Amino acid sequence: MPLLSKIKSLLGLALFAIALVGCDAGVPEPNLAPAKAKAAQCVEPTADIRKNHMVYLDKHRDKTVIEGIRTTKHSLNECINCHVAPTREDGSAVHYTDAKQDHFCASCHTYVGVKLDCFQCHADRPQVAENPNYQHKLSSTTYHLSATTAQPDASDLLLLGSGQVQGATQ
Amino acid sequence: MSQINAYRRKFLAALSGVAAGSLASGVILRTVQAGDVPAKPADQPISNQVRWGMLIDINRLTDGGASMVEACKREHGWGNDPKARPEQQAQWIRTVQVTDKLTQHSFTLPVMCQHCAEPPCVDVCPTGASMKRADGIVQVNKHICIGCRYCMMACPYKARSFVHENLTDQRPDSPRGIGTVESCNLCVHRVDQGQLPACAEAAPQAVIFGDLNDPNSRISQAVKTLGGSQIRADLSLNTGVRYLGL
Amino acid sequence: MSSKSTTYSELRASKAYYLILGICLAVLGLGAMSFFHLEHEGHHVTGMNNQVVWGLPHVFAIFLIVAASGALNIGSIGTVFRKKLYQKMGRASALLAIALLLGGLAILVLDLGHADRLIIAMTYYNFKSIFAWNIILYNGFLVLCLLYIWTMQDRAVKAFYPYIGFFAFSWRLILTLGTGSIFGFLVARTYYNSAIMAPLFIAMSFALGLAVFIILLFFTFRLDKRELGDLILNRLRYLLAIFVASVMFLELARHLTALYITQRHGVEQFILLDGGIYTLLFWIGQVLVGGLIPLSLIFCRALKNNHWSLLLASTLVIIGGFVQLYVIIVGGQAFPLELFPNAEVQSSFFDGELNRYTPSIWEWMLGVGGVALTLALFYVGMKVLRFLPESLADSEVEVN
Incomplete structure (x- = not known):
């Protein structure tokens, strides 16, 4: 009997290890190029906005909906207008649900596994056809969804809330 | 006939009210707009001194309000949700043809949220998502809407719709999404910036939009001289949308 | 006569018990599937639409919630009215009340457009909303039952038993008032807007809660080979008759009032005369199957002491109550809102038209899932704690 239980627990351990290895292989490295592209131009310091953007958005949304305050500084529309290009270079639409995960918000949110429900209601990209005057300020050459990639460095990982991402530190 | 003409003259006079006799026609529209909806600084909250209202003269709406409906669809992007069945499509504003059973008198009018002073939808909402702004605009705060649809049961005007599916590419100024209730919000995003609601802009010959609390506004002058009836006035909801020619 | 002591015990493990539990879990799985499908796809896969905004899930949910407050009555009769006969069933009655309420609430919550925002419903309160009162009433009811x-x-x-019992009884009356008022306070809809909805729902809760209790009591005693005497069953039988009759009486009063008010003639004619399926459901389902036949079964002398006739009557009361809620909820919405009295209206938004509603398979799955949750909770509860008396044979029960 003890032998059997030993075998059982060994088997369990092995399965667990396999599962771990499987998970490890499954974690895709985030491409932070979109997130970093226009960091310098943001309305708040990078570290602050990365950590607290949801707080700013939350406060602003209530002021807008209830009090009718429509300043642009912390407006979600302005985030999108600045950080999301309406289309990729091949002309396809950029959406936060795309498997490519190259939408500005999705590039991080998918990686850290935090649900994004702003875009159930809000437009997740500038609507150029109906609003040619949207304020997207990136040219196609600096377009942050282009081929350039940026791997997370140590400070990014700190912000992403985990120092233990396998393989990312090399 | 002459009575109607006299009535029309009066309405025209009211319509041109503030801007009467000013400048060339192209400028008039803009002047009138500025007078109707004074631009509010973006960082200032709305005030309860204002009560937005709309007066619609259905005799001057040659198309029964169809152009207003089209303008609303363009502005807010509803009416073409890909998966919803016809009876599941949202309708923020619609034209209703009314024919009296006895007299056969018939007319068509646009019906949308009537922006009641005492809105039943606000009373019943469990979370407070269905809300009335300080300036009288009734809308849904979709951030806290749980999608229970009780407000749709409570609204006497059938003004509310429920979004039955996932949507993409909404109009940036008019968020609408799955599992929440929505309705006419008098184009809050435009009004806050000193513009007219899209439907009022689409039918300037028949619609006056403005501040019902300001005795000198065009709309106040117009309703004072011409009246303005409410749909289901029996419910005493004191609606912000009034009609001439019902 | 001194009070005899009663022995309570857990359900015995049996094949039948696990079979019931297995079926419940399977059906519960269907309900979960339906929820995830709705959550993922949106409500376009249901039969509900912008005209009929509440459908079959709400019928199931309100049925279970109304029956929940009624199920507690058995215990209350024992505690508040000091009927010893009923005291023995108090524990099971409170357990059933909890199970029914949780089943109903689960359906209601999972049908929300944003079930994921339940936390908002618990943290943002609009105190003028009857829904918000109900959220507080439901939570309080659960606590009081526990x-x-x-x-x-x-x-x-x-020592606290009589006080808690009295408090729970008062609370459940207010709770059902609240449930009825969800409809009664809707000023816009002529079929609902009436104070009588509150007492009508209370009467319905008495009848439905008792009918569900009778059936579950009978089959659970059978399943567990416990004795259930005629004395108790006949008490419950005549109690059921009184409740069914009071539901019919209040419905009669409601319709008579409406028939006197000209404004309501349209919707009354629709429900009572030419509403197609709704008229059929009203007369055949609600009045005949849910009212007249059960009353005849109960009062037929030849069927006195006949268990099966009582069970049949209870089943019919349940079917009738379900149909009644369907006619009230869906039928009331099928009739169009009247914006302009005495006029024909038409629009692209179905103004002036009778609204169609056909429940989809997903709505059925969600509904039966809630029923399965109720039964699963009830049976698991009785398995782990001592809710059921060993015997309710005539020799064991006292009448006072």
Whole structure:
């Protein structure tokens, strides 16, 4: 009997290890190029906005909906207008649900596994056809969804809330 | 006939009210707009001194309000949700043809949220998502809407719709999404910036939009001289949308 | 006559017990599937639309919630009205009340457009909303039922039993008032807007809660080979008759009032005369199957002491109550809102048209899932704690 239980627990351990290895292989490295592209131009310091953007958005949304305050500084529309290009270079639409995960918000949110429900209601990209005057300020050459990639460095990982991402530190 | 003409003259006079006799026609529209909806600084909250209202003269709406409906669809992007069945499509504003059973008198009018002073939808909402702004605009705060649809049961005007599916590419100024209730919000995003609601802009010959609390506004002058009836006035909801020619 | 002591015990493990549990879990799985499908796809896969905004899930949910407050009545009759006969069933009655309420609430919550925002419903309150009152009433009801069970199960707190029992009884009356008022306070809809909805829902809760209790009591005693005497069954039988009759009486009063008010003639004609399926459901389902036939079964002399006729009557009361809620909820919405009295209206938004509603398979799955949750909770509860008396044979029960 003890032998059997030993075998059982060994088997369990092995399965667990396999599962771990499987998970490890499954974690895709985030491409932070979109997130970093226009960091310098943001309305708040990078570290602050990365950590607290949801707080700013939350406060602003209530002021807008209830009090009718429509300043642009912390407006979600302005985030999108600045950080999301309406289309990729091949002309396809950029959406936060795309498997490519190259939408500005999705590039991080998918990686850290935090649900994004702003875009159930809000437009997740500038609507150029109906609003040619949207304020997207990136040219196609600096377009942050282009081929350039940026791997997370140590400070990014700190912000992403985990120092233990396998393989990312090399 | 002459009575109607006299009535029309009066309405025209009211319509041109503030801007009467000013400048060339192209400028008039803009002047009138500025007078109707004074631009509010973006960082200032709305005030309860204002009560937005709309007066619609259905005799001057040659198309029964169809152009207003089209303008609303363009502005807010509803009416073409890909998966919803016809009876599941949202309708923020619609034209209703009314024919009296006895007299056969018939007319068509646009019906949308009537922006009641005492809105039943606000009373019943469990979370407070269905809300009335300080300036009288009734809308849904979709951030806290749980999608229970009780407000749709409570609204006497059938003004509310429920979004039955996932949507993409909404109009940036008019968020609408799955599992929440929505309705006419008098184009809050435009009004806050000193513009007219899209439907009022689409039918300037028949619609006056403005501040019902300001005795000198065009709309106040117009309703004072011409009246303005409410749909289901029996419910005493004191609606912000009034009609001439019902 | 001194009070005899009653022995309570857990359900015995049996094949039948696990079979029931297995079926419940399978159906529960269907309900879960439906929820995830709705959550993922949106409500376009249901039969509900912008005209008929509440559909079959709400019928199931309100049925279970109304029956929940009624199920507690068995215990209340024992505690508040000091009927010893009913005291023995108090524990099971409170357990059933909890199970029914949780089943109903689960359906209601999972049908929300944003079930993921339940936390908002619990943290943002609009105190003018009857829905918001109901959220508080439901939570309070659950707490009171648990306290009630505690005072019955634990000798140490037995002193509180009559007080908790009385408080729970008052609370459940207010709760059903609240449920009825969800409809009664809708000023816009002529079929609902009436104070009588509150007492009507209370009467319905008495009838439905008792009918569900009778059926579950009977089959659970059979399943567990416990004795259930005629004395108790006949008491419940005539109680059921009184409740069914009062539902019919209040419905009669409601319709008579509406028939006197010209504004309501349209919707009354629709429900009572030419509403197609709704008229059929009203007369055949609600009045005949849910009212007249059960009353005849109960009062037929030849069927006295006949268990099966009581069970049939209870089943019919349940079917009739379900149909009644369907006619009220869906039928009331099928009739168009009247914006302009005495006029024909038409629009692209179905103004002036009779609204169509056909429930989809997903709505059925969600509904039966809630029923399965109720049964699963009830049976698991009885398996782990001592809710059922060993015997309710005639020799064991006292009548006072």
